[in-house]
Amino acid sequence: MDKIKVLYVEDDPDWREGLQSFFFGHEKIELYACASSIEECFVMLHTNPADIVVMDSMLSDHKASGLDATLDISVQYPHVKVIMLSSLEDDDEIFYEAFMNGAYDYLYKNEFEKLPDVICAAMHNQGSKYGDRLRRMVYEKKKSLLSNGDRQLLIMICEGKNQTQISQELHVSLAAVKKHVGRIMKKFNWEQSSIELAVKCQKWGLLEVDSDEKE
Known part of the structure; x- marks a missing residue:
């Protein structure tokens, strides 16, 4: 054997x-x-x-x-x-x-x-x-931390888009994007980069957007 x-x-x-x-x-x-x-x-x-x-x-x-x-x-x-x-x-x-x-x-x-x-x-x-x-x-538990908007933002980060590109695509201010990213990182007590968090959430399988989930 x-x-x-x-x-x-x-x-x-x-x-x-x-x-x-x-x-x-x-x-x-x-x-x-x-x-x-x-x-x-x-x-x-x-x-x-x-x-x-x-x-x-x-x-x-x-x-x-x-x-x-x-x-x-x-x-x-x-x-x-x-x-x-x-x-x-x-x-x-x-x-x-x-x-x-x-x-x-x-x-x-x-x-x-x-x-x-x-x-x-x-x-x-x-x-x-x-x-x-x-x-x-x-x-x-981790999935419950993310709204559909959070997932959408993290998906865009995983795609390599920077915050300026995200603000333009979502038609919101750069300040709003920065604030949104900060809120997500605070939810996860995350101290590394937002790109690292986005990639980890993707590997965890957390970025699939639920069609029936409300913001």
């Missing part, structure tokens, strides 16, 4: 070395590679695909984190299951977003001994014990 191929994404060399030792000689699991960055992770997935990715929740990349990488994996490699490994305890926002981004399961680093059982469960089960339910819950 072929072993389960696991890729570990972690920027801490001590953790990479530790998990390699932990899984060495495992009868069911092969930790065949470790990636220290998101870029390395996606090169590896392209050239030597994994069955399971164990992902550190917060990497040191300037433009992305393990949460963002999990979302991209779920979009680009939907057959690969991601298990989030985190040192951030009692952070509900990260926990819920991990599942929103497509994680199969979520473990804290102080319980890493459970990884073999979780990896085997992920390989043999279609859905996690509570992941799908949490994903739906967080999806509905």
Whole structure:
């Protein structure tokens, strides 16, 4: 029987070395590679695909984190299951977003001994014990934050239109567009760029406009 191929994404060399030792000689699991960055992770997935990715929740990349990488994996490699490994305890926002981004399961680093059982469960089960339910819950919560007008604006941002172009197309003032963008970012407690928020909402599937929704 072929072993389960696991890729570990972690920027801490001590953790990479530790998990390699932990899984060495495992009868069911092969930790065949470790990636220290998101870029390395996606090169590896392209050239030597994994069955399971164990992902550190917060990497040191300037433009992305393990949460963002999990979302991209779920979009680009939907057959690969991601298990989030985190040192951030009692952070509900990260926990819920991990599942929103497509994680199969979520473990804290102080319980890493459970990884073999979780990896085997992920390989043999279609859905996690509570992941799908949490994903739906967080999806509905985030979807409820957006009106049709919000979605329309975010779609235009995703299309590469700047705020001046949006104001001209919608026949509103530039100040009104800026204010509208600010309101959306405040709803999500978003501190990065509006383009990054728009792209993330698109990946989450939040930008489909409901025909029966009223402004």
